[in-house]
Amino acid sequence: MAKNKNAGHKGSYGYQKLKEREPRACIRFKCALPNTILDILRRRPGWVEVKEEGEWDFYWCDVSWLRENFDHTYMDEHVRICHFRNHYELTRKNYIVKNLKRFRKQIEREAGKLEATKCDFFPKTFEMPSEYHLFVEEFRKNPGITWIMKPVARSQGRGIFLFRKLKDVIDWRKDGVRTDDQKDETQVENYVAQCYIENPYLIGGRKFDLRVYVLVMSYIPLKAWLYRDGFARFSNTRFTLSSIDDHYVHLTNVAVQKTAPDYDPEKGCKWMIQRFRQYLTAKHGAEVVETLFAEMDNIFIKSLQSVQKVIISDKHCFELYGYDILIDQDLKPEFDAGATLTAVETVTLSSDTRGGSSKTGPAGVWTFSFSADRDTRTNLKGKVQREQCISAVKSTQQLLRVSDVTRKQCPGLWIYAQHRSGGPNEQQQALFASSSASCVGDLTLVCTRGWE
């Protein structure tokens, strides 16, 4: 279970692409995000990090850099960068829905209705405010079902709410710009309204979703790799439809779960997909599970095909997508709008300890999270450097105590970072948060690799 997600693919791949003229003994990389990815890159033998303005062969960039610089940057043939120019066609919720709908129509025209049903893996979705009337029509056709409203450009469960009555939506529209919107942005934020799965598959009474990673090396021709071990993320509380205001029940993003009052950072709330698969096989038999996974493969393939012609193909680009899949009671998978890995909730490098409540762990066990709000990032860039380090605590007890106090003082998203180092009894934990009051909404956070 100690697989590093990215290393396997990129390692061998990078080595092949050195130019003939200048045989270099190393690969120069740059990484914009201080998290797992940076760590992995640093540890690769023969890969060297370049400073601010140096030349690079490999850049794990953030999207704002891409937006500003991609078009003006010359890249040698061997150079690789981790985003496609218009990646948002697949990652922003409204665009992917638009592309999928269009693709579906195309299939229906070309191959008939039956073939088109293979694309029915996403719930009925409407863009707001542009498709508001279409939405109302659909809403009226199916009274009583629950809908979910999601902001297009945000991740990690922010700004999401559930509703059953049209009145709730109308009220929300009237409220105008909501409190967590950008003060600086003048455009109206886009949302999508989606049918909410009311009968999710539950394990141990809990709702969960599956996170699966797909690496796309090129769109033309379409070359994609599926990582065998994603994970199932569990909600910390038991599922019931009676409390649709309770974020903690319905939203399974680890980031949201972390703010739930009874969240225990030791718990993790995740199963690796292999384990999930074994559980289902024991319960339903191998065939049913094979079908489920084949249908999931279909989701990945169709969604990539739907944007294949739209994405600006560039041989320098590749991208790692994290798909969120929901399973309903009948073991049918549903696609829940993918997100790119610049907004990663949690990346676990290797398994946590076994054996009950033992706090000792093998060398290098990590659990940490990172969050970046794409839209506010540009504004926060200056403030990120002036991070306030609240405190570094040395035990879980202190960790929880501190968080209670500071949580009240500093609103925003709290992330816990834990590093278990080599020795059996050492455990260091650090709690970081940035608390600039002038930042709106949720905040950026840094992950740490422990004590420098």
Place this chain on the structure above:
Amino acid sequence: MMLEQDTGLSLAIAQIVQRLKGSSLHSQLERQARGSLHKPEIKLESLKEDIKEFLKTSGWEKRLQNAVYSELNVFPSPCHPAAPPEHMKEPLVYMRKAQGSWEKRILKSLNSMCTELSIPLARKRPIGEQKELLNKWNEMGTDEPDLSLFRPVYAPKDFLEVLMNLRNPNYENGDQPSFRNHLGLIQVPLKVKDIPELKDYFSELGLNTGQLGIDDSTQVPPELFENEHVRVGQTVLTEQDSAAAQQYVRQGCPTALRAELWALILNISNQPEDILYYEQLKSNVIQHDLLVDSLIYKDVKLTASNDDYYFVFEDYLYQVLLCFSRDTSVLEHFSYNSATPPKSYIRGKLGMEEYAVFYPPNGVIPFHGFSMYVAPLCFLYHEPSKLYQIFREMYVRFFFRLHSISSHPSGIVSLCLLFETLLQTHLPQLFYHLREIGAQPLRISFKWMVRAFSGYLATDQLLLLWDRILGYNSLEILAVLAAAVFAFRAVNLMEVTSLAAAEAVLADLSTLKVMPLLQIFLFATVT
């Protein structure tokens, strides 16, 4: 000689008949036989044979066979008609005495906690509380009672101390204590198998026999073993034959068939009366609150809830364990368990036998880690009543031996001795080294064996291990695996210089594959 065998056999038959009489299977058979009288093929002249034939073809004979087989597996064979009942519990006096004094200690600990916290051992819940609990039955994990004052009654390491001090007063071998005969922690002369005997006993695990856990890995084409094995498994299930199933699972259960195969071996069929019985236990839980409930809560919160994979099943664990405490049918297993259920007296009537009750009602006081016996089963069974029955049967067949002092070959004392002997005989250098640095191997492996490796191995590996426990109806494989783990990590262990470092090397077993380890240790090591 023949006479003895005959009397032994007829005694066994008599006892089994005695136990099955009055069981629900008995009344069902009678009902079936009576119902069959209407059938045309039953003739008055050959009534007995015809009914027997009918029972055979309708599958009822098989069910009887399974029940008999189950009884044979669970109850030890009667030694001698004149043997007192204590001998069935435990034939050796010194072991009985040791178990008795250990029990006294546990009870003292429980009573003192009770007095300290002034909590009654049992009380009736007020109606409001009953209603609340009923509403929350499926999500008891969301409850966060204050358990900080409760401590587990004992932990495995306390038990190990007791075992280390076990001595047979009749045994005097005249040797001066030297390193040659006092290497290990266990100092009682019990007979344990050596490797040639183990090879013979576990012959189906040999290198030339296909195994799940080895021959179903992705590199091996399924036509070689896996497909056929699955097919055979399905046939066994169709035939509903317990004995065949037990033989079959020695090579491992396919994931999809495991739940049914285990139920077949344990003879669990989840009849309506079983479901009713479970519901009855549930209402007992609702009506009365026991002190042990808090111990159970604490244990679940400390162990299973913190486990990466079992945390999901937290609610099921409460539903099973709280009911288990109140199940008086579990008291039956004390006839072959060296332990005796603790007695408690109604308030104010201390010493008066008419007012004595067993406490807890099932006679089993949970210790730290107890809930881990149930957690892996949640992967297989999702209906609470079936999960409950499977667990109860697993407990009264196997798990009880892991925390009571007895001379049984599957008892924890024998397992510890087997482990130490295997290690001393086949890795003497490692054993000596660890002993010299103050890291007696048993101190590390004890907790694995007491929990049957639950929580230490990855779940799929654990289930493969428990397949073999069921298949061989013995826990000896736990000791063999423990020794195999040490053998596997021997190189690293030879380099450590402290107990803490040795523990660190063996802290994480989650990546181990049990079947290759067992095979190599038993069949591929040069002895």
